[in-house]
Amino acid sequence: DQQVKQNSPSLSVQEGRISILNCDYTNSMFDYFLWYKKYPAEGPTFLISISSIKDKNEDGRFTVFLNKSAKHLSLHIVPSQPGDSAVYFCAASKYGNKLVFGAGTILRVKS
Amino acid sequence: DVKVTQSSRYLVKRTGEKVFLECVQDMDHENMFWYRQDPGLGLRLIYFSYDVKMKEKGDIPEGYSVSREKKERFSLILESASTNQTSMYLCASSSRRFGAYNSPLHFGNGTRLTVT
Numbered sequence: 292d293q294q295v296k297q298n299s300p301s302l303s304v305q306e307g308r309i310s311i312l313n314c315d316y317t318n319s320m321f322d323y324f325l326w327y328k329k330y331p332a333e334g335p336t337f338l339i340s341i342s343s344i345k346d347k348n349e350d351g352r353f354t355v356f357l358n359k360s361a362k363h364l365s366l367h368i369v370p371s372q373p374g375d376s377a378v379y380f381c382a383a384s385k386y387g388n389k390l391v392f393g394a395g396t397i398l399r400v401k402s
Numbered sequence: 403d404v405k406v407t408q409s410s411r412y413l414v415k416r417t418g419e420k421v422f423l424e425c426v427q428d429m430d431h432e433n434m435f436w437y438r439q440d441p442g443l444g445l446r447l448i449y450f451s452y453d454v455k456m457k458e459k460g461d462i463p464e465g466y467s468v469s470r471e472k473k474e475r476f477s478l479i480l481e482s483a484s485t486n487q488t489s490m491y492l493c494a495s496s497s498r499r500f501g502a503y504n505s506p507l508h509f510g511n512g513t514r515l516t517v518t
Contacts (some may be wrong), residue, residue, distance in 0.1 A: 295444075297444075301443075305431050318465050326504065330413075332511065332512075333511050333512075334406070334492055334509025334511050334512055335445070335492070335507075335509050336509070337506035337507065337508075340506070363447075374428070380444060380445065381446075389447055389450065389460065389461075390447070390507070392437075392444040392445040392446070392482050394441075394443060394444040395444055
């Protein structure tokens with residue numbers, strides 16, 4: 292049973308537009324959420340995180356939104372750039388315990 | 403910059419062979435992890451170590467063991483490789499500063515293991 296779900300296997304966006312990647316979770320005890328980005332032939336790299344006491348965290352072009360009542364997390368990239376094309380993984384943890392990852396979403400930004 | 407180095411990018415092994423995957427990190431991190439990545443399943447934790455000679459099972463430890471004799475090195479061992487262990491294996495490390503998992507993980511580039 293997957294506790295963290297990324298229901299869109301892929302997403303295609305035009306350069307300069309907004310990319311929105313979604314993530315749903317089932318465990319209401321999760322209190323920390325992270326996004327990782329992965330290029331082919333490389334390991335995932337940490338992108339941005341958010342604690343459950345917040346509903347938004349912003350870092351440059353990247354913003355993560357958390358809707359606890361809906362158990363929903365989203366990553367917004369504005370504006371999208373071709374270099375953002377990668378696989379994006381959502382992950383969640385409970386009380387500093389092990390991370391649970393989603394299956395990933397492939398983002399393609401077309402120039 | 404943190405560097406996590408995995409000794410092999412690609413490995414091809416035969417069923418029943420004993421396989422060693424090596425990982426070294428250079429940032430004096432306390433925590434080290436082994437994950438496997440499979441399409442549609444994301445990253446799944448195999449084993450975790452929070453100190454030298456200490457280890458904890460992750461979600462899918464069956465068929466694997468680990469060794470951490472030195473702080474910078476974490477080895478994953480497949481005692482008798484099977485075809486269902488064909489996968490991408492990712493090593494990661496993190497500091498203990500914000501808790502075992504709230505500190506961002508730093509990943510190596512992965513080892514693509516094929517068991518035939």
